Amino acid sequence: SQQGEEDPQALSIQEGENATMNCSYKTSINNLQWYRQNSGRGLVHLILIRSNEREKHSGRLRVTLDTSKKSSSLLITASRAADTASYFCATVPNSGYALNFGKGTSLLVTP
């Protein structure tokens, strides 16, 4: 069942600006992952952060995790038009491996 909630649902920014997306979840997790999806295409795995980690970086991406607040954020710095896509957070519970996806944030980066 869906448990992640992203906000905002939609975000429109200009190239060069930073984009921040938030995700909240309800139950204990083993890890949280962020994915990207271009319109009508498959998923691209961006980053995985484990429950004992607080922050992780990958290139222009920065992910934080606050297990006490059951929330995570994805920051994309110096955004580019090519970053335009939908971004989903997904949680993996402590037992099992199935991903629970959030509703996603639609990001539009204009040149």
Add this chain to the structure above:
Amino acid sequence: GAVVSQHPSWVICKSGTSVKIECRSLDFQATTMFWYRQFPKQSLMLMATSNEGSKATYEQGVEKDKFLINHASLTLSTLTVTSAHPEDSSFYICSALGLAAFRNEQFFGPGTRLTVL
């Protein structure tokens, strides 16, 4: 990284027919695969968990007799949409669970777009 393929990438069929979608892990073995469904402008919803050599586990609200899942080998799981209707039109995505060296990460296929006329 591990590669997962899906076939076909898109399919159009008439109402009442059955459609089979294949999900293959190309360079690793996967005892567990997952099937997700995504309606337009919505998120992915887990339909079922497919375990090699045993029956699939379906999520609440997913009809097991309509969505038949077979996981006969460590590299192949199939989803058959039986007696498809227009409301079954969706984007179906599979993922394969890579154990051990892949640190329990899921690797996603590119998806299959099903359109039922």
